[in-house]
Amino acid sequence: MEDGAQEGDWVVRAAVYGAAIMLVIICGFPLLWMLLTSIKPDREILSLVPTFWTDSPHLHAYERLFTKTKFLTYFRNSIFVAGCTTILTITVGSLAAYGLTRFRFRGKEFIAAILLLTYMFAPIMIVVPFYIMMRTAGLSNSLFGLILAYTAFSLPFCLWLLRSFFQSIPIDLEEQAMVDGATRPQAVLFVVMPLALPGIIAVSIFTFIVAWNDYLFARVLIGLDDLKTLPLGLQDLYESSTLDWGMIMAAGVMITIPSLLFFLFVQRYLIAGWGAGGVKG
Amino acid sequence: MAPAILLIAGLVLYPVLYSMWLSLHAKHAYLPIQRFIGFENFKFFLLEDEEFWRALKLGSIFTFGSLTLQIVIGIGAALVLNETFVGRGFVRAVTLFPYMLPTIVVVILMRWIFNDSYGIAKYLIQSSGLTQTPIVWFSSGMVMITLIMVSTWTFFPFVVIGTLSRLQTIDPELYAAAKVDGAGIFRRFYHITLPQLRSVIFVVVLLRFMFMFTKFDLVWLFAGAGGVGYFVRTLPIYTYLKTFGEMQVGAGAALSTMMFVMLGVFAFAYFTFFRREEHL
Numbered sequence: 001m002e003d004g005a006q007e008g009d010w011v012v013r014a015a016v017y018g019a020a021i022m023l024v025i026i027c028g029f030p031l032l033w034m035l036l037t038s039i040k041p042d043r044e045i046l047s048l049v050p051t052f053w054t055d056s057p058h059l060h061a062y063e064r065l066f067t068k069t070k071f072l073t074y075f076r077n078s079i080f081v082a083g084c085t086t087i088l089t090i091t092v093g094s095l096a097a098y099g100l101t102r103f104r105f106r107g108k109e110f111i112a113a114i115l116l117l118t119y120m121f122a123p124i125m126i127v128v129p130f131y132i133m134m135r136t137a138g139l140s141n142s143l144f145g146l147i148l149a150y151t152a153f154s155l156p157f158c159l160w161l162l163r164s165f166f167q168s169i170p171i172d173l174e175e176q177a178m179v180d181g182a183t184r185p186q187a188v189l190f191v192v193m194p195l196a197l198p199g200i201i202a203v204s205i206f207t208f209i210v211a212w213n214d215y216l217f218a219r220v221l222i223g224l225d226d227l228k229t230l231p232l233g234l235q236d237l238y239e240s241s242t243l244d245w246g247m248i249m250a251a252g253v254m255i256t257i258p259s260l261l262f263f264l265f266v267q268r269y270l271i272a273g274w275g276a277g278g279v280k281g
Numbered sequence: 282m283a284p285a286i287l288l289i290a291g292l293v294l295y296p297v298l299y300s301m302w303l304s305l306h307a308k309h310a311y312l313p314i315q316r317f318i319g320f321e322n323f324k325f326f327l328l329e330d331e332e333f334w335r336a337l338k339l340g341s342i343f344t345f346g347s348l349t350l351q352i353v354i355g356i357g358a359a360l361v362l363n364e365t366f367v368g369r370g371f372v373r374a375v376t377l378f379p380y381m382l383p384t385i386v387v388v389i390l391m392r393w394i395f396n397d398s399y400g401i402a403k404y405l406i407q408s409s410g411l412t413q414t415p416i417v418w419f420s421s422g423m424v425m426i427t428l429i430m431v432s433t434w435t436f437f438p439f440v441v442i443g444t445l446s447r448l449q450t451i452d453p454e455l456y457a458a459a460k461v462d463g464a465g466i467f468r469r470f471y472h473i474t475l476p477q478l479r480s481v482i483f484v485v486v487l488l489r490f491m492f493m494f495t496k497f498d499l500v501w502l503f504a505g506a507g508g509v510g511y512f513v514r515t516l517p518i519y520t521y522l523k524t525f526g527e528m529q530v531g532a533g534a535a536l537s538t539m540m541f542v543m544l545g546v547f548a549f550a551y552f553t554f555f556r557r558e559e560h561l
Contacts, residue, residue, distance in 0.1 A: 012466055016361055016364045016366055017366060019357070019358075020361055020362075020366060020372045023358055023362075023375070024371075024375050024376075027375050027376050027378065027434075027438075028375040030379075030390055030391070030434075031379075031382075033390075033394065033401060034390050034393075037393065046399055048398070048404070049404065050399070050404050096286065111286065118293050118294075119488070119491070120491060120544050120545070120548070121297060121541075122491070122492070122495030122496075122517070123498075124495055124520055124521065124540075125300070125495060125537045125541055126296045126300070126537075128300055128303070128524050128534050129295075129296035129297070129299040129303060130292075131524075131525075131530075132299075132303070132530060133295075133296065133299070135311070149292075151292070152291075152293050153293075155293075156293060209381065212383065213383040213384060213385075215384060215498040215501075215502065216497055220525065230385070231383060231384070231385040231498075234385050234386075235502060238389055238392075245399075248389050248393070249389070249390075251389075252386045252389055252390055255383055255385070255386050256383070256386055259381045259383060260378070262381070263374075263377075263378055263381045264374075267374055267377065
């Protein structure tokens with residue numbers, strides 16, 4: 001909306017700036033507070049009059065986190081599980097999405113409908129049977145079981161997203177490549193996949209975040225301390241320690257960093273992608 | 282192609298059907314006890330169990346409270362973020378980020394901010410002079426309100442993303458024309474913006490309802506099983522406690538199944554109502 005000489009326009013401008021500042025404070029301050037707490041000395045943390053800055057910032061809390069707890073083990077497990085889940089989901093999802101958009105077969109629409117239906121299956125609703133199944137299969141207390149669980153959970157949505165991306169790639173392009181002597185796998189790998197890359201990136205990030213953030217499946221499937229992922233590890237740390245708030249906040253900062261990196265990377269596409277991709281409306 | 286369908290069938294559809302099958306049994310979580318009992322589990326919850334109805338009530342309060350705030354604040358924020366102002370990119374990024382934050386981080390951070398002794402919230406409220414008696418955020422009377430506030434904080438960006446992406450596709454010509462006709466900001470909002478947002482709000486409300494109604498991790502980590510957690514024991518929490526606390530897998534599966542049915546009924550009613558309204 002361009003500024004005209006509209007009556008009351010400056011009131012609107014002032015309101016917009018006021019609201020924007022509010023948003024930054026409400027959404028940003030807690031994060032800043034977490035960071036600040038993690039680098040404050042204990043006497044400033046446990047003070048009835050909080051300080052909004054600290055003169056003696058230090059990284060002792062991080063040192064305690066890395067040396068006195070198994071945080072790094074949890075971190076490694078989380079990276080491993082989220083990474084494997086992403087690779088598995090992308091591989092299976094791309095193949096399936098390609099098949100769904102390129103081949104004719106019976107029940108195609110039915111499969112698409114089922115994909116959307118799975119939206120209604122929240123983790124808490126499938127965790128009960130999942131637990132029994134995984135135990136029967138001997139996959140409880142195994143990171144592989146966890147990877148399977150996350151793949152199952154994110155695959156329907158990813159497939160749905162990828163499908164709309166593959167649909168937007170003209171079929172002529174790969175037919176052209178095949179006329180020129182490429183096999184179908186070659187055509188897919190060198191013609192279709194590069195064009196679908198933005199969609200694949202979006203889906204990778206979604207999948208990674210699902211696996212990175214999950215608590216429920218990990219809680220139910222993992223019991224061994226050495227196999228815990230970050231959310232489990234941090235919860236147990238929080239509940240077992242005589243609260244070392246500096247260290248807990250340091251752990252929070254560490255877990256947030258990968259999410260933040262991903263977020264900065266996709267932020268620009270997030271809003272545009274919403275309209276183009278998964279959630280139609 | 283086939284592997285994906287098999288994976289989905291095996292890992293998503295099968296568990297749901299298996300869950301319905303389990304709900305007809307009395308089954309222990311790890312002892313080999315499994316007995317077919319028909320609809321006894323359902324009968325128990327619906328007719329005899331007061332805890333079930335209490336969980337449904339608390340879950341509804343949580344869902345509708347949080348959903349309402351998310352929608353109102355989310356749409357408001359999206360309208361602001363759609364305006365042109367200095368630093369818009371930064372404000373957008375900061376506003377959307379809480380949605381990406383892992384739940385466990387949201388929980389420990391908010392437990393620190395709302396801490397009874399050293400929490401910054403307590404300090405800010407007292408020094409602003411709003412009230413001298415400190416608010417105990419994690420007391421039986423307050424915990425639901427605290428939880429609703431925290432869940433709104435972390436989930437309203439979802440509404441912002443959806444609304445903002447739609448706002449950006451509205452033709453600026455419409456506003457220009459309305460301005461020429463002398464329509465003020467409120468009339469422009471009511472007659473141009475709102476009708477255009479209808480469909481996206483419809484979808485966002487439905488999705489957020491389903492997500493909030495079945496929300497487990499935030500509620501569980503925030504308040505725990507016992508103590509103050511009792512006052513936010515929603516259906517997902519109750520399901521977890523039945524299954525993994527009391528080891529009654531059949532009962533847990535019955536609760537899952539009922540949640541599924543409730544979501545289905547809600548979605549159906551919602552669609553029906555919405556369609557009818559659309560014709561008016």
